[in-house]
Amino acid sequence: MKRRELSAEITDFVSVSKHSCPECSGKLIRTPRRPTDRLLNFLMPTQRYRCSRFSCQWTGNIRVAA
Numbered sequence: 001m002k003r004r005e006l007s008a009e010i011t012d013f014v015s016v017s018k019h020s021c022p023e024c025s026g027k028l029i030r031t032p033r034r035p036t037d038r039l040l041n042f043l044m045p046t047q048r049y050r051c052s053r054f055s056c057q058w059t060g061n062i063r064v065a066a
Contacts, residue, residue, distance in 0.1 A: 021058050045064050
């Protein structure tokens with residue numbers, strides 16, 4: 001039996017985000033949600049992001065359309 005090769009497609013997550021940082025207008029990167037973010041998601045749909053610029057280091061939730 002031949003072993004199939006798994007090919008992974010490289011994705012630049014920084015350029016995929018359509019949102020910009022509210023502090024410095026830099027690009028945002030999606031990050032895993034915290035347990036409190038999951039509870040907040042029941043009230044209003046949100047996604048967790050962080051700024052790609054090291055000097056800014058902003059992290060937070062951004063409201064998304066349901």
